[in-house]
Amino acid sequence: MQEIKLPSLHSDFSVDCVIFGFDEGELKILLIERNEAPFEQWKALPGNLANDDEDIDDAAARVLYELSGLENIYMDQFRTFGNINRHPQGRVITVAYYAIIQATEAGLHPVTNYASKAFWWPAHKLPELAFDHNIIAEKAIEALRNKIVREPIGFELLPKEFTLTSLHHLYEEVLQKEIDKRNFRKKMMSFGIITDLKKKQVGVPHRAPWLYAWNHNKYEELKQKGFVFEI
Amino acid sequence: MQEIKLPSLHSDFSVDCVIFGFDEGELKILLIERNEAPFEQWKALPGNLANDDEDIDDAAARVLYELSGLENIYMDQFRTFGNINRHPQGRVITVAYYAIIQATEAGLHPVTNYASKAFWWPAHKLPELAFDHNIIAEKAIEALRNKIVREPIGFELLPKEFTLTSLHHLYEEVLQKEIDKRNFRKKMMSFGIITDLKKKQVGVPHRAPWLYAWNHNKYEELKQKGFVFEI
DNA sequence: TCGCTCTGTGTAAAATTTACACTTAGATTT
DNA sequence: AAATCTAAGTGTAAATTTTACACAGAGCGA
Numbered sequence: 105m106q107e108i109k110l111p112s113l114h115s116d117f118s119v120d121c122v123i124f125g126f127d128e129g130e131l132k133i134l135l136i137e138r139n140e141a142p143f144e145q146w147k148a149l150p151g152n153l154a155n156d157d158e159d160i161d162d163a164a165a166r167v168l169y170e171l172s173g174l175e176n177i178y179m180d181q182f183r184t185f186g187n188i189n190r191h192p193q194g195r196v197i198t199v200a201y202y203a204i205i206q207a208t209e210a211g212l213h214p215v216t217n218y219a220s221k222a223f224w225w226p227a228h229k230l231p232e233l234a235f236d237h238n239i240i241a242e243k244a245i246e247a248l249r250n251k252i253v254r255e256p257i258g259f260e261l262l263p264k265e266f267t268l269t270s271l272h273h274l275y276e277e278v279l280q281k282e283i284d285k286r287n288f289r290k291k292m293m294s295f296g297i298i299t300d301l302k303k304k305q306v307g308v309p310h311r312a313p314w315l316y317a318w319n320h321n322k323y324e325e326l327k328q329k330g331f332v333f334e335i
Numbered sequence: 336m337q338e339i340k341l342p343s344l345h346s347d348f349s350v351d352c353v354i355f356g357f358d359e360g361e362l363k364i365l366l367i368e369r370n371e372a373p374f375e376q377w378k379a380l381p382g383n384l385a386n387d388d389e390d391i392d393d394a395a396a397r398v399l400y401e402l403s404g405l406e407n408i409y410m411d412q413f414r415t416f417g418n419i420n421r422h423p424q425g426r427v428i429t430v431a432y433y434a435i436i437q438a439t440e441a442g443l444h445p446v447t448n449y450a451s452k453a454f455w456w457p458a459h460k461l462p463e464l465a466f467d468h469n470i471i472a473e474k475a476i477e478a479l480r481n482k483i484v485r486e487p488i489g490f491e492l493l494p495k496e497f498t499l500t501s502l503h504h505l506y507e508e509v510l511q512k513e514i515d516k517r518n519f520r521k522k523m524m525s526f527g528i529i530t531d532l533k534k535k536q537v538g539v540p541h542r543a544p545w546l547y548a549w550n551h552n553k554y555e556e557l558k559q560k561g562f563v564f565e566i
Numbered sequence: 567t568c569g570c571t572c573t574g575t576g577t578a579a580a581a582t583t584t585a586c587a588c589t590t591a592g593a594t595t596t
Numbered sequence: 597a598a599a600t601c602t603a604a605g606t607g608t609a610a611a612t613t614t615t616a617c618a619c620a621g622a623g624c625g626a
Contacts, residue, residue: 110372110423110424111424113347113422113424113425114347114425114426115347115348115426115427115428116344116345116346117348117428141341153344156419156426158419159418159419160415160428181414184412184415184430185391186385186391187390188388188389191344192341193341194343194344195344195345195346195387196345196346197346197348197391197430267573268573268574269572269573269574284616285573285574286574286575286576286617287614289575291614308571308623309571309572309623309625310571310572310573310622310624311573311622311624312623313572313573314574498604499604500603500605515584515585515586516605517585517607518583521606522583539592539603540593540601540602540603541591541592541601541603541604542590542591542592542593542603542605543593543604544604545605
């Protein structure tokens with residue numbers, strides 16, 4: 105193979121993650137405070153240079169793991185950003201992912217060297233961020249919105265056992281619009297991908313709501329037959 | 336700024352374009368024959384390393400221009416591919432775009448150094464391609480399918496004056512499924528984004544069909560009011 | 567037991583989607 | 597000029613989906 109004689113090429117590129125959580129009825133994004141230059145002490149999206157021997161998806165999973173301790177999380181590559189001046193150290197393009205996790209499951213103790221701490225921030229009220237991260241976050245919210253109505257990923261933001269009301273509020277918050285309660289419940293239940301756990305939430309100061317769980321298996325089964333989730 | 340002391344970083348990354356055309360009732364993709372190593376003489380998607388002073392979108396537009404002479408074409412960045420072994424010369428990730436052009440408008444005389452010739456190939460019967468280009472093309476077809484039902488981009492594949500039948504066949508070909516003729520026409524016309532040119536095609540050996548044109552302005556106007564294209 | 571808060575439920579009207587077959591225009595052939 | 601061929605063009609009824617909308621019930625706390 106003559107290819108061995110070719111000059112070698114190399115990419116320094118980063119992976120940035122917009123990590124979504126849902127807490128207290130609000131959509132949140134996980135931010136870090138940067139520990140190192142450039143943009144030291146700025147708030148930013150968690151992200152890091154990819155290693156040379158690492159696939160892009162793996163780098164994204166690593167960033168999330170180092171930050172939250174979570175693995176096997178739903179992640180979606182949604183866009184690559186590469187304006188020539190986006191990084192002060194040179195031409196560094198960044199491949200952006202969004203991830204969806206259950207906010208309270210994440211232990212926020214970064215084991216990375218670029219971040220000292222991590223914290224949730226309301227997705228719709230982000231502060232000024234390092235690099236072009238405000239733009240990236242904005243695009244991620246848009247991507248999430250498009251996705252959550254076509255794929256049943258909303259459940260990943262909720263605890264295993266959830267109420268229909270919390271699912272309802274989640275959709276209203278992500279889509280930023282009101283959705284009729286009865287119509288929402290009717291439709292969601294008609295899919296047949298939610299299991300009624302036959303038990304009620306306890307400790308609430310009013311009528312206790314029923315608990316439900318998202319049924320992955322049933323969804324996969326229906327998908328085989330051509331069912332398409334769409335809200 | 337202390338940032339000046341930081342080590343400089345650099346990305347060698349490429350841009351690959353899946354250029355769609357529609358000709359003789361068939362969806363086609365523009366391929367090149369590679370003129371240089373690696374994969375010399377292989378068929379491939381048109382693509383090139385981005386210049387250091389070039390935004391990603393600009394690099395994609397350049398690749399298309401050098402190949403076809405066309406500018407201001409609809410292009411969509413749909414995914415970045417970066418398996419560690421995808422490029423024999425090292426770690427080179429590639430940002431993939433698809434473009435939509437009117438097949439017969441393109442003058443296929445590449446002025447690039449990496450390609451000697453360019454030619455249309457049926458999108459659903461691609462030969463073995465260089466790098467991971469078969470995977471990229473497959474994903475592009477998927478992205479096109481998702482897009483064409485939500486944004487009125489199908490028109491870009493047709494001549495300025497087209498018949499409803501050709502538009503109908505275009506949708507059937509891209510979506511790879513039959514669509515009822517009457518329902519398709521009814522729906523498409525109901526959007527109000529197609530102008531009746533009040534003239535017929537000439538030189539056909541049967542009843543001549545009416546000609547129509549895609550009305551950008553009307554679409555933009557309706558979009559302002561909240562209209563969403565959806566087929 | 568009264569009040570508060572949030573849960574949970576049904577129906578009718580409107581809009582949209584689906585299924586479906588024959589007539590017409592225009593060129594070509596006999 | 598009549599018959600034939602090809603593709604264009606058209607309407608309706610039934611089924612399904614979407615929308616709009618309001619009140620009774622459960623459970624807790626005062």
